[in-house]
Amino acid sequence: MTFDKKLRLIKLERQNGSGNYIEKAERTIWANVYGVSITMKYTAAAANRSAELTAICHRAEVEAENYTHAEYNGQRYRIENTGPADIESHIKLILAKGG
Secondary structure, three states, X not given: OOXXXXXXXXXXXXXXXXXXXXXXEEEEXXXXXXXXXXXXXXXXXXXXXXXXXXXXEEHHHHHOOXXXXXEEOOEEEEEEEEEEOOOOOEEEEEEEEOO
């Protein structure tokens, strides 16, 4: 599988004493990024979540930092969920708008 889209992973943490968030870590990786199916949108909505995009990337690039957000094509998304991909060394990220 060839990853052909740039995805910027971001770890945001709340600053002490304020409602502001600061970037604690960031990393740009290569991934496959595509829209989610209608079924996945409805499944996410039933669980009171949202889903806009799916990103498949190397597991080792994601797991070390516990990233909370991703940026793709200038738009920031929350990482709503992570899960297994078809290959054990890959991971699937479910991304929702906002963040």
